[in-house]
Amino acid sequence: MTATLAAWSLVGVYSAAAVYLIAFVMFAVDLAKRSDEAPVEVASAAATRHGGSVLVEAPAAPPAVESGSRSARVALALTAVGLAVHTAAIVLRGVAAERVPWANMFEFALTGTGIIVAVFVFANLWKDLRFLGAYVTGLVVLLLTAATVNFYVDVVPLPPPLQSAWLVIHVLVAIIGTGFFALGAGLSIVQLIQSRREAGKITRAGFLRTVPSSTVLERLAYRVNVIGFVLWTFTLICGSIWAERAWGRYWGWDTKEVWTFVIWVVFAGYIHARATRGWRGSRSAILAIIGFAAVLFNFTIVNLFFKGLHAYSGL
Amino acid sequence: MASRRSSEPRRADPGRPDDHIDAEPVERGDAVLPKLGPAGFARFVWRQLTSMRTALVLLLLLALASVPGSLVPQRSSDPNGVLQFQARDPEGYAILDALGLFSTFSSPWFSAIYLLLFVSLIGCIIPRTKHHLDALRARPPKTPARLSRLVGFTTAHTAADPETAVAAARRVLKSQGYRVERYGDSISAERGYLRETGNLIFHTALVGVLAAVGIGGAFGFTGQRLLVEGEPFTNVKADYDSFTGGPWVDPTDPQLDPYSLRLDSFDDEYAFDPNTGVWHPLDYVAHMSVRERGGQWQDASIQVNSPLEIAGTQVYLLGNGYAPILTVRNADGDEVFHQAVPFLVLDGNMMSAGVVKVPDGLGAQVGMDGLFYPDAFTRGDSDLIQSFSPRVTDNALLTLRVYRGDLGLTDGSGGNVYTLDTTDMEELAGNNDPVVLRPGETVDLPDGLGTIEFEGIARFVGLDIHHDPTQGWVLGFALAAVFGLLTSLFIPRRRMWIKAVADDGTTRLEYAGLARGEDHALPDAVAEVARAHAEMLPETAT
Numbered sequence: 001m002t003a004t005l006a007a008w009s010l011v012g013v014y015s016a017a018a019v020y021l022i023a024f025v026m027f028a029v030d031l032a033k034r035s036d037e038a039p040v041e042v043a044s045a046a047a048t049r050h051g052g053s054v055l056v057e058a059p060a061a062p063p064a065v066e067s068g069s070r071s072a073r074v075a076l077a078l079t080a081v082g083l084a085v086h087t088a089a090i091v092l093r094g095v096a097a098e099r100v101p102w103a104n105m106f107e108f109a110l111t112g113t114g115i116i117v118a119v120f121v122f123a124n125l126w127k128d129l130r131f132l133g134a135y136v137t138g139l140v141v142l143l144l145t146a147a148t149v150n151f152y153v154d155v156v157p158l159p160p161p162l163q164s165a166w167l168v169i170h171v172l173v174a175i176i177g178t179g180f181f182a183l184g185a186g187l188s189i190v191q192l193i194q195s196r197r198e199a200g201k202i203t204r205a206g207f208l209r210t211v212p213s214s215t216v217l218e219r220l221a222y223r224v225n226v227i228g229f230v231l232w233t234f235t236l237i238c239g240s241i242w243a244e245r246a247w248g249r250y251w252g253w254d255t256k257e258v259w260t261f262v263i264w265v266v267f268a269g270y271i272h273a274r275a276t277r278g279w280r281g282s283r284s285a286i287l288a289i290i291g292f293a294a295v296l297f298n299f300t301i302v303n304l305f306f307k308g309l310h311a312y313s314g315l
Numbered sequence: 316m317a318s319r320r321s322s323e324p325r326r327a328d329p330g331r332p333d334d335h336i337d338a339e340p341v342e343r344g345d346a347v348l349p350k351l352g353p354a355g356f357a358r359f360v361w362r363q364l365t366s367m368r369t370a371l372v373l374l375l376l377l378a379l380a381s382v383p384g385s386l387v388p389q390r391s392s393d394p395n396g397v398l399q400f401q402a403r404d405p406e407g408y409a410i411l412d413a414l415g416l417f418s419t420f421s422s423p424w425f426s427a428i429y430l431l432l433f434v435s436l437i438g439c440i441i442p443r444t445k446h447h448l449d450a451l452r453a454r455p456p457k458t459p460a461r462l463s464r465l466v467g468f469t470t471a472h473t474a475a476d477p478e479t480a481v482a483a484a485r486r487v488l489k490s491q492g493y494r495v496e497r498y499g500d501s502i503s504a505e506r507g508y509l510r511e512t513g514n515l516i517f518h519t520a521l522v523g524v525l526a527a528v529g530i531g532g533a534f535g536f537t538g539q540r541l542l543v544e545g546e547p548f549t550n551v552k553a554d555y556d557s558f559t560g561g562p563w564v565d566p567t568d569p570q571l572d573p574y575s576l577r578l579d580s581f582d583d584e585y586a587f588d589p590n591t592g593v594w595h596p597l598d599y600v601a602h603m604s605v606r607e608r609g610g611q612w613q614d615a616s617i618q619v620n621s622p623l624e625i626a627g628t629q630v631y632l633l634g635n636g637y638a639p640i641l642t643v644r645n646a647d648g649d650e651v652f653h654q655a656v657p658f659l660v661l662d663g664n665m666m667s668a669g670v671v672k673v674p675d676g677l678g679a680q681v682g683m684d685g686l687f688y689p690d691a692f693t694r695g696d697s698d699l700i701q702s703f704s705p706r707v708t709d710n711a712l713l714t715l716r717v718y719r720g721d722l723g724l725t726d727g728s729g730g731n732v733y734t735l736d737t738t739d740m741e742e743l744a745g746n747n748d749p750v751v752l753r754p755g756e757t758v759d760l761p762d763g764l765g766t767i768e769f770e771g772i773a774r775f776v777g778l779d780i781h782h783d784p785t786q787g788w789v790l791g792f793a794l795a796a797v798f799g800l801l802t803s804l805f806i807p808r809r810r811m812w813i814k815a816v817a818d819d820g821t822t823r824l825e826y827a828g829l830a831r832g833e834d835h836a837l838p839d840a841v842a843e844v845a846r847a848h849a850e851m852l853p854e855t856a857t
Contacts, residue, residue, distance in 0.1 A: 253384055
């Protein structure tokens with residue numbers, strides 16, 4: 001029974017990855033189309049709409065290409081379909097294992113990529129972020145496929161150290177935080193490219209004309225990253241409480257703890273940079289990207305090659 | 316500190332460092348520093364140290380300085396890794412050790428970074444706290460002469476007279492949680508003081524965390540004890556296998572509460588995975604008896620993730636294994652050794668290694684080392700013995716090599732009970748002809764030394780006992796920091812103004828806001844205030 005469910009879960013994983021791949025292609029097509037069709041610097045249309053009122057720092061609404069091309073709409077819909085299949089795969093894995101589906105490296109990747117997509121899809125209800133679709137689906141296809149091919153393990157019982165309610169909380173919060181950091185890093189990357197274009201250093205990549213200004217992107221990135229930072233703070237504290245229960249100390253500079261700390265400090269630096277004259281803008285964006293790179297490093301390299309107590313990759 | 320745009324209500328905030336994005340920009344002269352007296356110089360250094368840029372650089376340095384702590388094994392978390400590194404690469408070891416990289420997190424350079432960071436932090440907190448306390452008592456500032464240059468500036472006209480409009484404005488803003496003050500025919504309002512309060516709580520709590528960690532480390536201790544079934548342990552320093560107290564714990568007399576522990580039995584549970592042939596541990600339970608000072612023995616149990624709390628200490632279950640009960644008799648049949656000898660686990664199927672030292676009674680000193688297999692089997696015709704499962708079965712087996720000579724007890728080299736130094740010893744039974752025993756058996760030792768009996772198998776547990784007087788404080792400060800973080804990031808601090816101006820028989824209304832710190836929703840908030848205000852006044856149109 002367990003094996004059957006796990007096998008169906010795996011079918012779901014590959015199906016979701018395939019759907020994401022198609023979505024990725026559609027998002028890429030959309031970006032290419034934007035490059036072709038982008039109007040030449042339409043003056044911000046939003047400012048004139050509110051007659052009489054002058055908006056200081058008017059949120060420069062992206063000169064909408066009729067609310068996104070057809071391919072962008074299809075791509076986002078496909079991403080949502082992929083997410084549904086992905087969610088089913090995660091749930092099946094959990095049912096098969098009779099526990100939360102994030103107790104080894106394959107499962108972290110499975111659930112983590114699902115959360116990244118979920119954060120992206122739900123963020124689109126809030127703001128039109130479809131220009132990040134190619135980044136998100138590309139990243140997720142890569143991570144999900146690589147993790148499944150390299151790290152897949154059968155369902156095994158939880159070792160005693162992991163038998164704790166903190167597994168549910170600590171790891172889940174870390175994964176959700178990662179989802180927000182992933183989106184934030186995407187926004188920061190586009191922000192960097194956009195600010196180069198605004199400085200006249202990039203003349204190609206016309207799709208950037210359909211993307212919000214670097215200031216708006218920075219503000220969006222900040223709001224997303226700040227949520228990630230709060231979640232990461234929770235991760236640290238929950239992890240400490242659990243470490244005290246399981247290992248007899250709340251903090252011991254285990255390699256994973258070191259990296260969790262480093263990531264926390266980098267994002268703390270990012271938040272300070274945003275409030276420091278001369279650091280707002282590209283410099284703080286680079287910090288956010290470094291922070292997310294450290295998250296990925298922590299998940300991959302530290303898990304696989306560094307010796308430490310968090311040795312639960314299951315490999 | 317002349318401001319370039321002093322006529323305008325800047326987002327100036329005197330409590331902040333000069334280079335804070337919301338602070339008044341300081342006119343800086345040439346890079347050449349004016350002549351400074353000692354006091355002036357000190358003030359200059361202090362201002363540099365408490366600037367945002369310094370805090371930022373120190374934060375980034377802190378992140379960078381932590382990285383080696385994950386690349387190089389640390390004495391605190393991986394002492395064996397350090398020893399292995401030393402054995403593998405003595406020269407590299409000497410260099411890294413001189414740099415303090417094996418104790419990164421207590422090294423002078425790491426300490427320097429975080430201490431500077433915290434000095435900088437405190438230097439920021441104090442003036443800002445003072446400023447914020449003043450702000451909490453202050454009334455909202457005067458309404459600026461021109462609102463049109465502020466965020467979300469909106470106008471409307473109403474048939475109501477200015478007095479009515481202002482009264483309504485006061486009600487609207489108050490109901491939205493603003494602190495309000497009337498200046499002429501305008502209302503000045505401010506809200507979100509909790510943002511700065513949270514910010515200060517967050518940073519103060521971080522100082523609290525650091526202080527609590529430091530104090531806990533100074534007064535706390537941690538000790539290890541390997542406890543065999545039936546054997547009593549009393550919480551005094553001499554009864555620990557290893558004991559590390561903080562610098563303020565008296566090393567000779569650490570003033571422990573002398574409670575007692577005893578391991579009565581140990582249960583483990585495994586599941587066999589037929590696909591991989593691996594036994595997965597499911598559960599470990601140490602059934603203990605506990606006696607507090609002056610009390611009676613009481614039952615208790617310890618599990619992974621569920622330590623025993625007793626007399627201000629926590630007792631953790633960190634390991635377990637088998638301890639073969641061995642009796643050695645000399646050629647005359649006199650008992651010269653009788654002990655349950657803990658064998659340390661080598662693999663997932665509990666193949667374990669241990670050492671027996673018999674200093675007296677056999678003529679010369681005798682040492683034995685060997686392996687215990689709870690479920691021994693040999694694959695095919697190979698001589699290699701393995702353990703098939705971690706459970707003791709009828710196949711349990713003990714193999715021992717026997718040495719005679721100097722155990723090194725006098726010069727201290729033989730002090731470790733888990734290792735046998737055979738340099739000054741003669742091998743009597745080696746890998747090819749070890750002494751082989753099953754539970755219940757008695758066999759002869761080589762060279763007519765006598766006999767050894769394998770009476771049975773006891774369990775043992777590895778216990779970690781900790782005392783950290785401040786860990787509750789650390790948690791409390793950490794939670795306070797989270798509270799502060801949430802309020803400082805998500806509560807907007809904003810000012811809002813509503814002005815009523817008589818205008819040709821009607822009243823012109825002006826609305827505008829000012830963000831203090833990140834505030835994305837301010838334009839919407841101004842619009843919302845205008846809408847709510849219009850609802851209260853008849854015949855109002857924007």
